[in-house]
Amino acid sequence: MYFVTLFMAILMANIVKSSAVYARQNEIILACAEEAPSPDFLELSKLLQASNSTSLTRRQSQQDFNFNVFAHVVYYDKTARGGYVEETDIKKAIEAMNRNFDGSGISFTLVSVSYTENQDWATYRDVEAMKDDLREGTYADLNLYYISSIAEDRGQITTSGRCSMPVTFTSNGKPVDITTRKDIVVSEEYLVGDGCVIVARAVDGDTVTHEVGHWLGLLHTWKSDCSDDGDMIGDTAPQESPTWRCSSVTDQFSDGTPANYACGGWRESNMYNFMDYSDCTSTFSAGQKKRMAYFAEYREILGSRGPTHHSSRPAAAAAASAPAPAPEAPPEPPSDANxxxxxxxxxxxxxxxxxxxxxxxxxxxxxxxxxxxxxxxxxxxxxxxxxxxxxxxxxxxxxxxxxxxxxxxxxxxxxxxxxxxxxxxx
Structure with missing residues (x-):
């Protein structure tokens, strides 16, 4: 009884604080660890919000983008807790992500799945070495690293996922148009560090969709400070905290649209948006799709200029065709009397x-x-x-x-x- 009561109290408190899903002992579990956007990225995002006149924006409307996906399962034992994910589950997650991105002009193709047993890497230690050893492709290729847990520096904080934001470039304090500056290339350091780390127990398609939204330049739909521009997308309403549970949104506008009181007024709820935290996410806004299309072409342009990084282990390329190690079967549970x-x-x-x-x-x-x-x-x-x-x-x-x-x-x-x-x- 105390266990459940404590869980509920912590959950409700964290909904107010918009910080964590639950806590136990010294560990706090978050739904996502959004990478802090750089000042250059924020400056470019503000420019994109204010104007549609850039050459990249003008050319992207009819273009479709398909990204290669290289998945890397890094585990210390063959259980979900140990970081293990079966290849069939990864395929299902990519299929679900493609459904979620339907209508955006963006799709994903799973190229390979590799398996690596390494306890340090599986527990988010020596991440740079892990990525340097396993990463495949260019800046336009999505690398997903499935591991056991993600521990941040702020105590023991485990998250379901963490994705890198697009790298941006400035000159004299202003964003550089990479379509006219052909000398702009991504460094090897940024290339290796790019990608998404996903906790194996969060292999579902919605988790990957949310994280890849960050990879394509989207921020969370909420911001506790109403004095700034929030997620800098024009058609997502200001929001001070995550939604968490859709059943908690009980207010509606006269047309039935879910409503949320935020930043001094009633706004349309972002509860269905993939970049919110809720249990009913199902869509990206038109503005978010346009922003992702911008950064999709941005990544493709930079990817075409190199460099290309290949795994330092020759065997990794063949991992997709090699059978994945069989997971350890759990003990047979006792049957129910009913x-x-x-x-x-x-x-x-x-x-x-x-x-x-x-x-x-x-x-x-x-x-x-x-x-x-x-x-x-x-x-x-x-x-x-x-x-x-x-x-x-x-x-x-x-x-x-x-x-x-x-x-x-x-x-x-x-x-x-x-x-x-x-x-x-x-």
């Missing part, structure tokens, strides 16, 4: 917290969605949390659907009905 629920809601011993990163999966329910195309099944959540905690959290997560819908979909409509369908823990 035969009707055996396949869906099973009782698991507390030792499951030592399997497949179960503790983190359970506590991360506020971020890993319970509905939608990339959802976790109720069975997976029950497996991670144990039934007592599962029944409490899932009642809280699904209560907005109403008792009848919950009963139709889950077989129960309350914590007590959920518990009643299971035998006591042995």
């Amino acid at each position: 035969e009707d629920n055996t396949q869906r809601l099973r009782w698991f011993k507390r030792s499951i917290f030592e399997q497949e990163g179960g503790y983190d999966l359970c506590m991360g329910l506020a971020y890993f969605k319970m509905s939608g195309s990339s959802s976790l099944s109720a069975d997976h959540v029950d497996r991670a949390c144990g039934t007592e905690i599962f029944c409490k959290i899932i009642e809280w997560d699904w209560q907005g659907l109403g008792p009848q819908t919950m009963r139709d979909r889950l077989g129960f409509a309350s914590h007590h009905e959920c518990i009643a369908g299971h035998e006591a823990e042995p």
